[in-house]
Amino acid sequence: MEVRLIGGLRRIVVIGTGLIGTSVALALRERGVDVSLADRDPASVRLAAELGAGTPLRDGDGPADVAVLAVPPAAVAATLLDAQKRNLARFYTDVASVKARPLREAAELGCDLACYVAGHPLAGSERSGPAAARADLFLGRPWALCPTDGTDPAAVETVTALARECGAQTVVVDAEEHDQAVALVSHAPHVVSAAVAARLRRAPKVALGLAGQGVRDVTRIAAGDPELWIGILGSNALPVAEVIDEVAADLTAVAAALREGAGPGVSDLLERGGAGRRRLPGKHGGRPGAYTVVSVLIPDRPGELALLFQAAGVAGVNIEDVTIEHSPGRPVGVVELSVDPAAAERLAEELRARGWSVPG
Amino acid sequence: MEVRLIGGLRRIVVIGTGLIGTSVALALRERGVDVSLADRDPASVRLAAELGAGTPLRDGDGPADVAVLAVPPAAVAATLLDAQKRNLARFYTDVASVKARPLREAAELGCDLACYVAGHPLAGSERSGPAAARADLFLGRPWALCPTDGTDPAAVETVTALARECGAQTVVVDAEEHDQAVALVSHAPHVVSAAVAARLRRAPKVALGLAGQGVRDVTRIAAGDPELWIGILGSNALPVAEVIDEVAADLTAVAAALREGAGPGVSDLLERGGAGRRRLPGKHGGRPGAYTVVSVLIPDRPGELALLFQAAGVAGVNIEDVTIEHSPGRPVGVVELSVDPAAAERLAEELRARGWSVPG
Known part of the structure; x- marks a missing residue:
C-alpha cells in the first residue's frame, strides 16, 4: 500500500533556474527537500547547483513530488506539457506573473490540469538570474494560487505546502481576478516606473547630480529585465492597458491644472494618492483602518x-x-x-x- | 579689528522647525554650532528643542552667522524680508525645493540679495515635522546652491560651509536650471507616484494583499504631505507640467501598443527606462554605516x-x-x-x- 505524504515534500524539480526558480530551490533545500534543477541554459543550472540550490536533473530520476515551472508566462503551457510527458512529478505548479492566459494555453495544448496548480509568488528583484537568488526571497510575501474546479485537492495541498515551506503566505484567487490585481499592483506600476526613468535618458548631468531617494525609489523596478517584462505585459495586456490609461488621464489633467495655476486639480490627485498609499498593508503603510x-x-x-x-x-x-x-x-x-x-x-x-x- | 571667520560657524538661526529645519539644526548642533529655533507654531519649537536641536530664539540674541529659512517656497521671500528687518543674521539661505520664483519674489519685495544664497538640500522623507528629523538626513546628499552675480562671495562661502557641515555635497547651479532639474528628478516623479497610488484607493482587497515591494517603492513618496507638495508644484508649475506631459504621452502610447498586441512600442519604453535608470549615479548617500x-x-x-x-x-x-x-x-x-x-x-x-x- 502506498503511503502518500500530503504536503510532506521530499523532492521537487525546478525547471528554469532564474531568480525565482533558484530562490525556490534554495528555500526548499534549507528545509531539507531534495531539489533537481533543469534549465535550457546548462551554465545556469551549473551556477544554481554551485550556489547550493540542488543537483542537475538526470534522466531516470523518477517523478518528484512537485515540478516548479519557473519560466516566462509564454513558456508555461509548453513547459508543462513537456514535463508531464516526461512524468517529472506528481504535481505541477508555475511561478509566472500572469495566470489566465497560461491556464488557457495549457488547456488548449491538452495538459493534465487536475494535477496542476497555477501559482505566483509576489516576490522579485530588479536583478535576475541564479546569482541574485536568495532563500529568504519569499519570506512573509504573498504567493497567489489559482486552482480551478477541476484541480485535485491533493495538488492544492501539496503546492500550498511548498509555498509555505518557502516562508510565503498563500492567497487563493481566481486567475482572472489575479491578473486584474497584479495589473494594478505590479504590471502597471512597472510601466509607469519605466516612463519616469525614460526621462532620465537625456537628463542634463546637473539633474542627475540632484537626484535624491524619491526618484530612485520610483524608478527602481525600471531596472528589471526588459525581455522578461515584455512577456509579462504582453500576457496581461488589456488589464494593464486599462490601469495605464487611468494613470495617463490623471497626469494629463494635473499637467493642465499646473499650466492654469495649479488649484484643486493638483490637490485632488495628491489627496487621492495619499489615500491609496495608506491602503497598502504593512511597512509604514498601515493596514486599512489606520493606526x-x-x-x-x-x-x-x-x-x-x-x-x-x-x-x-x-x-x-x-x-x-x-x-x-x-x-x-x-x-x-x-x-x-x-x-x-x-x-x-x-x-x-x-x-x-x-x-x-x-x-x- | 574684526576677525571674520569665513565658514567658521558659531551660531545659526533656524526659522521653521519642520523636518528639514530641525534636521539642519540637529546636524549643526553635533558640530558644536549654537542653534536658535523659531517657528510660527510654538509647540513645534518646543519639540525641536527637546530633541536637542537648539534653544528657542529670543529677542536680543543678536545676529547669527546664518539664518536658515526652512519654510515652504511661497513663504521664503516674506520670511527673508522679515528676518533681514530684524537683523537675525549676517547671511541668509533657504531650503525650499524651488528656487527661481522665491528669488524673483525676494527681489520684488526689496530684500537684500547680496547676503542671501538660495539653497536646496535634496533630502527629505515622506514623513514631516520635527519628530521625523535626523542629524544624518543630509549625509552624502546633494545640496544645491544658487548664488547670483550680485551675491557676496563671503555669503556663498559661509552657506557652503553650512551645507558641508551637515554632511552634504554642494552643487552650484543657476536657479532656472535647478528648477528644470528638480522638475525632472523630484517634482514630476512625485506626481506620477501619486497617480499610481491613487489607483489603490478603490483597489479590491485581494489586490492590496498581492502588493509587493515594487508598488511600495513606486508609491512611497505619494505619502508626502499634500499641503507642502501643492506649494512646491505650484511654484514650479511649467517645468513640472512639461515632464508630466511626456510621461503621459509615453503611457498612452504603451497602452495603445498593449491593446494592439504589445510589440515594439512596449519594448522601446522598457529599454529607454532601463537606460535612464542606469544614468542615476550609484548610491548617492544611502544611510551611512550599512547595517x-x-x-x-x-x-x-x-x-x-x-x-x-x-x-x-x-x-x-x-x-x-x-x-x-x-x-x-x-x-x-x-x-x-x-x-x-x-x-x-x-x-x-x-x-x-x-x-x-x-x-x-
Missing part, C-alpha cells in the same frame, strides 16, 4: 527598546508597527509606535508614568 | 516584540532600525532588525536559541 502613532523619545542604547516594549506589554497594547529615527552620535532617538487608536492614550500614559518623554 | 538585516518570524500578538528586544539586549546588540511586515489576518509577521554587521550572527544565534525562526 495611531505614539512617538517616544528614547536614549540610543541597547536595552532601551526592550524596556519600551515591556511597558507596552504591561499596558496590554499590541504594537502594530515600529519605526526608529535616530542618527549616529545623537543621544536621543524617536521611536514611533503604531497602535490601535483606542489604545494610544493608555500607552502614552503608561510610558510617561515610566519616565519616557512622549510628545503630543 | 546587516536579521529577519525573524514572530507571532503577531502583544508582548512578542518585547521578548525579541529583550533577547537583543541580552546579546548586547543595539537595534538600529526595525521594520515589521505583516498582512491582515496573518498570524506570523516578519520583523527585520538592522544591526551592526559584526553583531548579526550573535543576534541570530541568541534568537534561535530562544526558539525564534531566524531564516538565513
Whole structure:
C-alpha cells in the first residue's frame, strides 16, 4: 500500500533556474527537500547547483513530488506539457506573473490540469538570474494560487505546502481576478516606473547630480529585465492597458491644472494618492483602518527598546508597527509606535508614568 | 579689528522647525554650532528643542552667522524680508525645493540679495515635522546652491560651509536650471507616484494583499504631505507640467501598443527606462554605516516584540532600525532588525536559541 505524504515534500524539480526558480530551490533545500534543477541554459543550472540550490536533473530520476515551472508566462503551457510527458512529478505548479492566459494555453495544448496548480509568488528583484537568488526571497510575501474546479485537492495541498515551506503566505484567487490585481499592483506600476526613468535618458548631468531617494525609489523596478517584462505585459495586456490609461488621464489633467495655476486639480490627485498609499498593508503603510502613532523619545542604547516594549506589554497594547529615527552620535532617538487608536492614550500614559518623554 | 571667520560657524538661526529645519539644526548642533529655533507654531519649537536641536530664539540674541529659512517656497521671500528687518543674521539661505520664483519674489519685495544664497538640500522623507528629523538626513546628499552675480562671495562661502557641515555635497547651479532639474528628478516623479497610488484607493482587497515591494517603492513618496507638495508644484508649475506631459504621452502610447498586441512600442519604453535608470549615479548617500538585516518570524500578538528586544539586549546588540511586515489576518509577521554587521550572527544565534525562526 502506498503511503502518500500530503504536503510532506521530499523532492521537487525546478525547471528554469532564474531568480525565482533558484530562490525556490534554495528555500526548499534549507528545509531539507531534495531539489533537481533543469534549465535550457546548462551554465545556469551549473551556477544554481554551485550556489547550493540542488543537483542537475538526470534522466531516470523518477517523478518528484512537485515540478516548479519557473519560466516566462509564454513558456508555461509548453513547459508543462513537456514535463508531464516526461512524468517529472506528481504535481505541477508555475511561478509566472500572469495566470489566465497560461491556464488557457495549457488547456488548449491538452495538459493534465487536475494535477496542476497555477501559482505566483509576489516576490522579485530588479536583478535576475541564479546569482541574485536568495532563500529568504519569499519570506512573509504573498504567493497567489489559482486552482480551478477541476484541480485535485491533493495538488492544492501539496503546492500550498511548498509555498509555505518557502516562508510565503498563500492567497487563493481566481486567475482572472489575479491578473486584474497584479495589473494594478505590479504590471502597471512597472510601466509607469519605466516612463519616469525614460526621462532620465537625456537628463542634463546637473539633474542627475540632484537626484535624491524619491526618484530612485520610483524608478527602481525600471531596472528589471526588459525581455522578461515584455512577456509579462504582453500576457496581461488589456488589464494593464486599462490601469495605464487611468494613470495617463490623471497626469494629463494635473499637467493642465499646473499650466492654469495649479488649484484643486493638483490637490485632488495628491489627496487621492495619499489615500491609496495608506491602503497598502504593512511597512509604514498601515493596514486599512489606520493606526495611531505614539512617538517616544528614547536614549540610543541597547536595552532601551526592550524596556519600551515591556511597558507596552504591561499596558496590554499590541504594537502594530515600529519605526526608529535616530542618527549616529545623537543621544536621543524617536521611536514611533503604531497602535490601535483606542489604545494610544493608555500607552502614552503608561510610558510617561515610566519616565519616557512622549510628545503630543 | 574684526576677525571674520569665513565658514567658521558659531551660531545659526533656524526659522521653521519642520523636518528639514530641525534636521539642519540637529546636524549643526553635533558640530558644536549654537542653534536658535523659531517657528510660527510654538509647540513645534518646543519639540525641536527637546530633541536637542537648539534653544528657542529670543529677542536680543543678536545676529547669527546664518539664518536658515526652512519654510515652504511661497513663504521664503516674506520670511527673508522679515528676518533681514530684524537683523537675525549676517547671511541668509533657504531650503525650499524651488528656487527661481522665491528669488524673483525676494527681489520684488526689496530684500537684500547680496547676503542671501538660495539653497536646496535634496533630502527629505515622506514623513514631516520635527519628530521625523535626523542629524544624518543630509549625509552624502546633494545640496544645491544658487548664488547670483550680485551675491557676496563671503555669503556663498559661509552657506557652503553650512551645507558641508551637515554632511552634504554642494552643487552650484543657476536657479532656472535647478528648477528644470528638480522638475525632472523630484517634482514630476512625485506626481506620477501619486497617480499610481491613487489607483489603490478603490483597489479590491485581494489586490492590496498581492502588493509587493515594487508598488511600495513606486508609491512611497505619494505619502508626502499634500499641503507642502501643492506649494512646491505650484511654484514650479511649467517645468513640472512639461515632464508630466511626456510621461503621459509615453503611457498612452504603451497602452495603445498593449491593446494592439504589445510589440515594439512596449519594448522601446522598457529599454529607454532601463537606460535612464542606469544614468542615476550609484548610491548617492544611502544611510551611512550599512547595517546587516536579521529577519525573524514572530507571532503577531502583544508582548512578542518585547521578548525579541529583550533577547537583543541580552546579546548586547543595539537595534538600529526595525521594520515589521505583516498582512491582515496573518498570524506570523516578519520583523527585520538592522544591526551592526559584526553583531548579526550573535543576534541570530541568541534568537534561535530562544526558539525564534531566524531564516538565513
